[in-house]
Amino acid sequence: MPVIIELALPATEFQLGQILATEGEGKITLKTMVPLGGRSVPFFHATDHVREKFEARVRDHPTVSNLYVVSSHNAETLYGLDWKMDTEGFFNSVLTVDGHILEATGGQDTWVFQIRFRTHDALSEFQKDCFESDIPVDIRRIYNPTKPDAGPWYGLTAPQRETLMYAVEMGYYALPRQISTQEIANEFDISDQAASERLRRAIDMLVANTLLLTASDT
Known part of the structure; x- marks a missing residue:
């Protein structure tokens, strides 16, 4: 495990x-x-x-x-x-x-x-x-992030978690997209590049600590 x-x-x-x-x-x-x-x-x-x-x-x-x-x-x-x-x-x-x-x-x-x-x-x-x-x-x-009581945020930092949740809630991943990366950046007072990187790292961390870990047990 x-x-x-x-x-x-x-x-x-x-x-x-x-x-x-x-x-x-x-x-x-x-x-x-x-x-x-x-x-x-x-x-x-x-x-x-x-x-x-x-x-x-x-x-x-x-x-x-x-x-x-x-x-x-x-x-x-x-x-x-x-x-x-x-x-x-x-x-x-x-x-x-x-x-x-x-x-x-x-x-x-x-x-x-x-x-x-x-x-x-x-x-x-x-x-x-x-x-x-x-x-x-x-x-x-x-x-162990595959256990519900092992840590609620799966390794995400607070800024990563907040930015990813905001992006999802505001429709960044919807089709068609409801909000731009720049608008997300403005919400958190960071650059467009930093917002994109924060979202990328958040998703990478979330997948690494959930799907990849679970797959390695099968």
């Missing part, structure tokens, strides 16, 4: 957190980690107000071979990162048991992760590895 864990981890306690450390109120959102040629390539969003110093600091890190811009829109930039990942540590503990990072956000001090494991045994192995490796994870909750 698949299970999801939500945990917090100091940025100084794992390699990618050290690489992507920001100053002040800057935030980094990890979008995904794509396995390519035996390595995991992170893709992440950074707010533009941290961009110049942030890029220079990341490129100067000894484990980074390349930092590149995938896209940039309004006040956010999407980056890809080539790096030499530790053979030990937090990410290795996740990957060893085939864990999948659903969402991660962090900055100068703390990162918060939502990670899906295929079984409770895999989660136990991950927790054991963290304990034996002195990785100070702060477990906030563990739940």
Whole structure:
């Protein structure tokens, strides 16, 4: 039975957190980690107000071979990162048991992760590895989203949930469409791009934590 864990981890306690450390109120959102040629390539969003110093600091890190811009829109930039990942540590503990990072956000001090494991045994192995490796994870909750009482929002953040519910209620997914993405953006005082991305991520999270989990049990 698949299970999801939500945990917090100091940025100084794992390699990618050290690489992507920001100053002040800057935030980094990890979008995904794509396995390519035996390595995991992170893709992440950074707010533009941290961009110049942030890029220079990341490129100067000894484990980074390349930092590149995938896209940039309004006040956010999407980056890809080539790096030499530790053979030990937090990410290795996740990957060893085939864990999948659903969402991660962090900055100068703390990162918060939502990670899906295929079984409770895999989660136990991950927790054991963290304990034996002195990785100070702060477990906030563990739940199985296929159970009605395991967590009502299936991993969606409050903004994702509110935006998706508003879009459905106002007829964004109706035929013909009753409201535009720009009108949704205006409701939440965000950009059109941000509204589209929030809806995309909300649907991706909802499907990953319901339909895909259920399918993996059959």
